[in-house]
Amino acid sequence: MKKILITGVSGLLGSNLAYCWRKRYDIFGIYNQHPWIFDGIRTKQADLADPQAVKALLKDFKPDVIIHAAASVDVDRCEEDPQWAWRGNVMMTKCLVDAVDSQTKFVYISTDLVYDGQRGGYVETDPVNLINVYATTKFAGEQAVVPLPNALIVRTNIFGWNVQDKTCFAERVIKEAKTKTINGFTDSFFSSLYTFDLAELLSAALEKDLKGIYHFASSTAVSRYDFADSLAQKLGYASGLIHASSMNGFPFKARRSPNLSLNIDKLQQALGSKIVTIENSIDHYVADYKNGVVLKLKGEVV
Ligand SMILES: NC(=O)c1ccc[n+]([C@@H]2O[C@H](COP(=O)([O-])OP(=O)(O)OC[C@H]3O[C@@H](n4cnc5c(N)ncnc54)[C@H](OP(=O)(O)O)[C@@H]3O)[C@@H](O)[C@H]2O)c1
Numbered sequence: 001m002k003k004i005l006i007t008g009v010s011g012l013l014g015s016n017l018a019y020c021w022r023k024r025y026d027i028f029g030i031y032n033q034h035p036w037i038f039d040g041i042r043t044k045q046a047d048l049a050d051p052q053a054v055k056a057l058l059k060d061f062k063p064d065v066i067i068h069a070a071a072s073v074d075v076d077r078c079e080e081d082p083q084w085a086w087r088g089n090v091m092m093t094k095c096l097v098d099a100v101d102s103q104t105k106f107v108y109i110s111t112d113l114v115y116d117g118q119r120g121g122y123v124e125t126d127p128v129n130l131i132n133v134y135a136t137t138k139f140a141g142e143q144a145v146v147p148l149p150n151a152l153i154v155r156t157n158i159f160g161w162n163v164q165d166k167t168c169f170a171e172r173v174i175k176e177a178k179t180k181t182i183n184g185f186t187d188s189f190f191s192s193l194y195t196f197d198l199a200e201l202l203s204a205a206l207e208k209d210l211k212g213i214y215h216f217a218s219s220t221a222v223s224r225y226d227f228a229d230s231l232a233q234k235l236g237y238a239s240g241l242i243h244a245s246s247m248n249g250f251p252f253k254a255r256r257s258p259n260l261s262l263n264i265d266k267l268q269q270a271l272g273s274k275i276v277t278i279e280n281s282i283d284h285y286v287a288d289y290k291n292g293v294v295l296k297l298k299g300e301v302v
Pocket residue numbers: 007008009010011012013014030031032033034035046047048049068069070071072073074088092109110111112138156157158159168
C-alpha cells in the first residue's frame with residue numbers, strides 16, 4: 001500500500017481525500033489548529049512552517065507521496081494579511097520541499113486563480129497573471145516545488161465537504177438557499193470539480209506518475225449563478241431561490257477573476273479517460289449528500 005502524507009487533513013480537500021482514500025492507501029494526515037479524528041485514519045498536529053517539525057514528520061512516516069493541501073486559502077484574508085498568506089502558501093511549501101527526498105512524489109495543490117480570468121479556456125502553458133495576494137503566494141509556492149524531480153502541480157477549483165465549522169459555496173446553497181438570499185454571479189465562470197471526483201483523478205495521476213503542471217477541473221464551465229441554480233434544482237428545492245447578480249461592485253477585499261474556465265485536454269490525454277462535466281460533478285455531490293456522506297465525514301455516523 002502506498003504511504004501518503006496529506007497536509008491540511010482538517011481542511012475541505014485534505015479531509016475529503018483522506019476519506020475517499022482511507023481503504024486504498026496508508027494515510028497519515030497533518031492538521032494544525034483543528035484536530036480531525038476519523039476511525040482508520042492516522043492524524044497528527046504539526047505547524048508546517050516549522051522546519052524541524054516537518055523534518056521529523058517525514059523522517060518518521062517516510063511517505064511515498066506527499067499531497068500538500070495545507071495553505072492559507074481565505075482569499076480576502078490573504079489580501080488583508082499578506083504575512084499570513086506568505087507563511088501558509090510559501091513558507092510551509094518551502095519547509096516541505098527542503099525536507100523531502102528526490103524519490104518522494106510531491107503533489108502541490110494550486111489554484112485556477114493564477115490566471116487573471118480575462119478570457120477563460122486556459123491551458124497549462126498560458127502565462128499566469130497574479131491579480132491578488134492569494135494568487136501571488138500560491139504561485140510562489142508552485143515555483144518552490146518546480147525544482148523537485150518528482151513534482152505534480154495541480155491547478156484546480158473545488159467544492160466538497162468541510163469538516164470544520166465553515167462552508168464552501170456549494171454547502172451554502174445546500175444549507176441556506178431555502179432561508180437566505182444566495183447571490184449567484186452571472187458574470188463569474190469556473191470549471192469547479194467535486195473533491196471526490198478530484199480524488200479519483202488524482203489517484204489515477206499517481207498510478208501514471210504524472211509530473212509537471214496539470215489542470216484538474218471539470219470538462220465544462222458554468223457561471224456561479226448556473227452552478228448554484230443547478231445544484232438547488234438537483235436537490236429538489238423550489239425554483240428561483242438563487243439571486244442572479246453581478247460580481248462588479250461586490251465589496252471583495254481581493255480582486256476576483258471573471259472567467260477561470262480551464263482546459264483539461266492535457267490531463268484527459270495523459271489519463272486516457274474522459275473527465276466529468278460540471279453537471280456530472282454536481283450530480284455526484286448531490287447523490288453523496290443524499291447518502292449522508294457529510295455526516296460520515298464529520299464522524300456523526302459510522
Ligand atoms: N477551497 C477552494 O475553493 C480551493 C480552490 C482552488 C484551490 N484550492 C487549494 O486547495 C487546497 C486545499 O484548500 P481547502 O479549501 O481544503 O483549504 P482549507 O479548508 O482552508 O484548509 C486549510 C488547511 O491548511 C491547514 N494549515 C494551515 N496552516 C497550517 C500550518 N501552519 N501548519 C499545518 N497545517 C496548516 C489547516 O489546518 P488547521 O485548520 O487544522 O489549522 C487546514 O487543514 C489549498 O492549497 C488551496 O489553495 C482550494
